[in-house]
Amino acid sequence: MKTISDITTLKSVLQEDRRGGASIGFVPTMGYLHEGHQSLMEQARKDNEIVVLSVFVNPLQFGPNEDFETYPRDIERDEKVARAAGVDYIFYPSVEEMYPKKPSISFHVHERAGVLCGTQRPGHFDGVAAVLTKLFNIVQPDRAYFGLKDAQQVAVIESLVEDFNIPVEIVPVKTIREQDGLAKSSRNVYLSEKERDEAPAIFRSLEKAEKAISEGEREAAAIRDIIISEIESNSGGIIDYIEVLSYPDLQPLKEIKGRIIMAAAVKFSRARLIDNKILTV
């Protein structure tokens, strides 16, 4: 495994690999790798001859009051995790390498962005679209891997690739869970013991809603109520949002039909947890 920090070197090694007929799988990350990332790398390893991981904390996707400066970074640890997962190259550029001058063109994601987590992070998906466009052009992967825990990000990326004819296959990878159903997240360590016991209520609430759907419930408001009441009666978490929307368009629904997402965000004292379930009705 090689760690490469400059764009020219990465492009030239990948060009060689491509010439030899190798397919390239790409896992874009902001580092501080956890089991969710590991499952993306494993899937990329299975599907491709070459696996590229990028570790880049992208300033464009952080708002002015967000944690860009303090976002956790540990490249040595990331290198160990990536090596164990069979990554071939880590692309680890500096901010100056990626943005040598103030970009003269910016993206504005105006569909799929203003709901769920997007309501609280104006401009976030604009920054994600910009960095991924650059990364896709630099790496030119056959496939790129993203976790469905952030299903809204997957939906936005699918639009980006479709709107701009970017020649990459987007591979969504299912959420990795603890034994009790809690979605794995680096934020779970911020839960107190009591909150950790309560937090699986989020996933259980989504399962309960799925069961109600399988038994015939079609009213989005009723499904939302099932989720809210399961979380509120089994945890001290404060509900940030519970939404039942079409997927991947993320449009509000009265009656559920077709592919839908049930998404939850719940605040505990030191962690805000998100989870979702996508299903076809």
Ligand code: PAF
């Ligand atoms: O999901 C992330 O870690 C980031 O949003 C991504 C896709 C690497 C873009 O910076």
